[in-house]
Amino acid sequence: MDEAFETKFGISLDTVTLNDNHQMVVVATELDASSERINYLNEHAQLSINAMFFSAFEDNGNRYLSRAWMIDPDEPTKPIARKANKEPWNGEFYASFGDERPWELARRLGFIAGGGAAWYSKTLSMLSEGDRIWVNIPKTGYVGVGEVIGERCRATEYHFDTENGAKTLLELATPNEYPHLYRALDDEEDNAEYLVPVRWLYTAERSQAFSEVGLFGNQNTVCKPTASKWSHTVMRLKQAWPIGGGV
Structure with a gap:
């Protein structure tokens, strides 16, 4: 990837910031036990991944949609560790x-x-x-x-x-x-x-x-x-x- 990027664009890949704030979000009504390992991935693998839950309900003819995060998105995230292979x-x-x-x-x-x-x-x-x-x-x-x-x-x-x-x-x-x-x-x-x-x-x-x-x-x-x-x-x-x- 490094050599191909430099050949195409004329600059080194390590001088360019890509996906600096990249995050994955799983949207679901609920998660099974295996999917709840998202929390483990955040803490130990330092992957920026989260889950958002939606619930729909009705009251007196009015429809409502609520949401809840598995991990508070306002909490500071740990930087993703990068291997020094260059x-x-x-x-x-x-x-x-x-x-x-x-x-x-x-x-x-x-x-x-x-x-x-x-x-x-x-x-x-x-x-x-x-x-x-x-x-x-x-x-x-x-x-x-x-x-x-x-x-x-x-x-x-x-x-x-x-x-x-x-x-x-x-x-x-x-x-x-x-x-x-x-x-x-x-x-x-x-x-x-x-x-x-x-x-x-x-x-x-x-x-x-x-x-x-x-x-x-x-x-x-x-x-x-x-x-x-x-x-x-x-x-x-x-x-x-x-x-x-x-x-």
């Missing part, structure tokens, strides 16, 4: 490299990519030259860490330095090797394939991806994690990989 962002980005994209090509040339819809490509714009990214292939594991060396651009327009001069992905990758790139050729701008060039500090083959229980994962192409799992993930990767060497 940490300050460590300045390093998470990147998800889609399983349908050619990791070995990205590893060799130096890039990450996203596309097919604006939701998948727009988060690449969060990256700037000098940023560090840790790359994960969903359901496979972490496969690389690198330093961003350029801004987001259309994957068909970026030129890579090769032994034979500057080449685009259309000149370096076949449709079978990178079908997602070729499928997006005729798409409008939002649905096109985009990339960010990267200088790799360390990479691993897909078959050697680092994966274990407790590592951070996210469906966004790029995000700035603040979950406690992120610092743990970076620590484990630094322990597992000889960071600082080449590919």
Whole structure:
């Protein structure tokens, strides 16, 4: 939720006050024994929940409706306890490299990519030259860490330095090797394939991806994690990989 909110609105979720005075009210003529645990939830679980009872009666042709609260709403309520599961962002980005994209090509040339819809490509714009990214292939594991060396651009327009001069992905990758790139050729701008060039500090083959229980994962192409799992993930990767060497 934190990463999705920041991607959509451009601000951190923890800086916004949501449902500050949110309260649940159960309206009934009576409550059974199990429902009376509402009082327990207020006192021990610190949930802002109450019950209101209505009674209707008639007197000399006049109809009346009375109400009564289970817990006096004018009494001050206890603040809802929130779990402290966030940490300050460590300045390093998470990147998800889609399983349908050619990791070995990205590893060799130096890039990450996203596309097919604006939701998948727009988060690449969060990256700037000098940023560090840790790359994960969903359901496979972490496969690389690198330093961003350029801004987001259309994957068909970026030129890579090769032994034979500057080449685009259309000149370096076949449709079978990178079908997602070729499928997006005729798409409008939002649905096109985009990339960010990267200088790799360390990479691993897909078959050697680092994966274990407790590592951070996210469906966004790029995000700035603040979950406690992120610092743990970076620590484990630094322990597992000889960071600082080449590919």
